[in-house]
Amino acid sequence: MVLLPDDEDPLPDLDFAKDFYAKYDAKEILGKGASSVVRRCVEKSTHKEFAVKIIDITNEGDGSLIMENQRLETLKEIQILRLCAQHPNIIELHDSFESETFMFLVFELCKKGELFDYMTEVVTLSEKRTRQIMRQLMEVIAFIHSKMIVHRDLKPENILLDDNFNIKLSDFGFAVIVAHDEDIDTGELFGTPGYMSPESIKRSMYPNVPGYGRPADMWAAGVIMYSLLVGSPPFYHRNELRMLRMIMEGKYSVSTADFQDISETAIDLIKKLLVVDPKERLTAKEALQHPFLARKDKMREGFDPKRKFKGWVYVMIASRYLQISHRAQPTISISRVRENPYAVRDFRKLIDSGAFKIYGHWVKKRGQNRAVLFENVLGKEIKK
Numbered sequence: 001m002v003l004l005p006d007d008e009d010p011l012p013d014l015d016f017a018k019d020f021y022a023k024y025d026a027k028e029i030l031g032k033g034a035s036s037v038v039r040r041c042v043e044k045s046t047h048k049e050f051a052v053k054i055i056d057i058t059n060e061g062d063g064s065l066i067m068e069n070q071r072l073e074t075l076k077e078i079q080i081l082r083l084c085a086q087h088p089n090i091i092e093l094h095d096s097f098e099s100e101t102f103m104f105l106v107f108e109l110c111k112k113g114e115l116f117d118y119m120t121e122v123v124t125l126s127e128k129r130t131r132q133i134m135r136q137l138m139e140v141i142a143f144i145h146s147k148m149i150v151h152r153d154l155k156p157e158n159i160l161l162d163d164n165f166n167i168k169l170s171d172f173g174f175a176v177i178v179a180h181d182e183d184i185d186t187g188e189l190f191g192t193p194g195y196m197s198p199e200s201i202k203r204s205m206y207p208n209v210p211g212y213g214r215p216a217d218m219w220a221a222g223v224i225m226y227s228l229l230v231g232s233p234p235f236y237h238r239n240e241l242r243m244l245r246m247i248m249e250g251k252y253s254v255s256t257a258d259f260q261d262i263s264e265t266a267i268d269l270i271k272k273l274l275v276v277d278p279k280e281r282l283t284a285k286e287a288l289q290h291p292f293l294a295r296k297d298k299m300r301e302g303f304d305p306k307r308k309f310k311g312w313v314y315v316m317i318a319s320r321y322l323q324i325s326h327r328a329q330p331t332i333s334i335s336r337v338r339e340n341p342y343a344v345r346d347f348r349k350l351i352d353s354g355a356f357k358i359y360g361h362w363v364k365k366r367g368q369n370r371a372v373l374f375e376n377v378l379g380k381e382i383k384k
């Protein structure tokens with residue numbers, strides 16, 4: 001057993017992993033999965049950093065019982081990752097090793113971690129930032145779907161970010177290759193409840209409904225887009241069965257205070273992704289043509305004095321407008337804030353970021369306004 005000074009988790013014995021140790025130095029733990037540990041590692045020949053996913057394929061510490069399923073699933077994941085190797089927004093599998101008891105998958109290192117953590121940190125993303133992420137996500141989906149690969153577990157936890165905040169789709173553990181869009185007809189539920197499509201849930205409940213396929217990924221993309229803009233998922237209920245029912249019925253809201261600052265174009269794309277009938281749902285190629293994603297954000301260009309002068313004129317006009325509108329802004333009355341603090345933009349941001357810091361991003365549920373929590377405290381104080 002090998003132990004690094006900074007963690008308690010043992011590294012696989014040298015004997016079990018000599019091929020890996022011959023090429024790499026294992027470093028600190030980056031994260032853990034259900035049956036895997038991910039560590040930073042350094043390639044000895046190039047001194048380049050990578051992330052190695054070490055999967056234990058035994059269910060006895062001594063390696064006596066090989067979990068053949070785990071091994072076969074990992075081999076299938078490797079095969080799919082190799083098929084996707086050319087895409088810049090898919091995590092690159094650099095190397096892989098198999099010993100009697102462990103499998104080692106060496107991936108490019110994504111230092112910025114998961115999109116999920118980034119969302120928890122920033123609460124909500126601007127439309128511009130959402131557009132950048134969703135465009136990359138749709139390009140990746142269009143790419144894998146052109147190869148008839150269905151990811152089946154798209155969610156912010158499986159989207160890693162590189163140093164430049166480009167997305168890297170990871171975790172192809174549930175991915176399958178299909179021939180047609182109704183090919184996945186297993187009664188077993190795959191994926192993560194909040195991101196599951198209505199058709200995959202129905203398939204698991206009723207044996208005589210059709211199977212599902214690529215559109216299931218587009219549903220998950222809709223859930224991700226909603227969560228990026230709003231900061232909470234569209235479908236949530238503490239009772240999981242109720243949540244699954246909400247998904248099957250496509251019951252979500254785009255009319256709460258959360259949507260006050262969100263453009264019609266963005267809402268329109270969400271609505272066209274979160275369509276219950278998979279045949280009516282946008283494909284990734286179609287989504288890329290949607291005005292929200294097709295819109296070009298201004299790029300930095302070379303110096304142009306005429307444009308620069310024009311820019312200054314706009315700045316002057318805008319600052320004058322801001323001065324006027326600032327003066328004209330209604331003062332926020334205490335009674336208005338007491339009545340509904342969540343309706344006041346600045347308070348909304350404050351409540352959101354406070355709630356996120358304390359509870360994490362699951363706290364905000366559909367139908368539950370976080371202002372209620374705020375009001376309760378305030379109410380009690382007033383009564384005193």
Ligand SMILES: Nc1ncnc2c1ncn2[C@@H]1O[C@H](COP(=O)(O)OP(=O)(O)OP(=O)(O)O)[C@@H](O)[C@H]1O
Nearest residue numbers: 030031032033034035036038051107108109110171
């Ligand atoms: N290439 C990478 N670069 C940086 N961090 C990574 C990389 N791959 C995984 N991680 C980190 O390691 C953690 C565990 O990864 P892993 O893929 O094993 O997780 P998981 O998807 O939660 O597990 P499971 O495979 O059981 O579903 C992730 O949460 C992520 O933060």
